[in-house]
Amino acid sequence: MDTGTVGETAPPGWVGLPGGLLALRRTLLVVWTVLFAVATGVPLGLLVGPVWAAFALVWVAAAAWGWVLLARNWRSWRYAERADDLLISRGVLWREETVVPYGRMQLVEVTSGPLERRFGLASVQLHTAAAATDARIPGLAPAEAERLRDRLTELGEARSAGL
Numbered sequence: 001m002d003t004g005t006v007g008e009t010a011p012p013g014w015v016g017l018p019g020g021l022l023a024l025r026r027t028l029l030v031v032w033t034v035l036f037a038v039a040t041g042v043p044l045g046l047l048v049g050p051v052w053a054a055f056a057l058v059w060v061a062a063a064a065w066g067w068v069l070l071a072r073n074w075r076s077w078r079y080a081e082r083a084d085d086l087l088i089s090r091g092v093l094w095r096e097e098t099v100v101p102y103g104r105m106q107l108v109e110v111t112s113g114p115l116e117r118r119f120g121l122a123s124v125q126l127h128t129a130a131a132a133t134d135a136r137i138p139g140l141a142p143a144e145a146e147r148l149r150d151r152l153t154e155l156g157e158a159r160s161a162g163l
Contacts, residue, residue, distance in 0.1 A: 012080035012087055021139025022074040024119045026067060033063035079137050084159070086126070086152065088135050098135045103159030104128045108152045110145045124148050 041056030107127040122145035
């Protein structure tokens with residue numbers, strides 16, 4: 001006896017995020033590292049001695065580690081549009097997969113802050129009736145974010161009309 005949705009046995013077609021989000025996050029990492037290194041090294045060098053200013057290199061080591069972690073985190077983000085729902089997967093150590101049924105979506109927003117606009121990025125925010133199931137896809141190209149917003153809104157209206 002056949003049960004289930006036809007064609008849903010194949011794995012979802014995952015779509016990763018564009019590289020602009022990684023570039024944005026790495027740029028912020030470098031800026032903050034320089035600020036913290038200067039804020040640590042200059043006072044230590046002036047007040048305690050030049051040898052103590054080397055403690056500012058702790059921030060540089062942390063930034064090198066953060067550089068690698070940012071790449072791993074960026075690669076972990078992906079989403080897939082299926083027939084009845086949207087899947088969003090993220091996380092390196094703790095994987096999190098969110099399933100948002102199209103019929104449960106109440107609002108789909110596209111946002112883009114000043115830094116995101118500078119890097120040509122936008123985010124899609126999905127709001128549902130349950131606050132715990134709100135989902136976000138960061139770092140998309142603005143055209144893809146608008147396409148996704150329009151498609152999700154259209155599918156959401158079609159699915160909710162049958163409720």
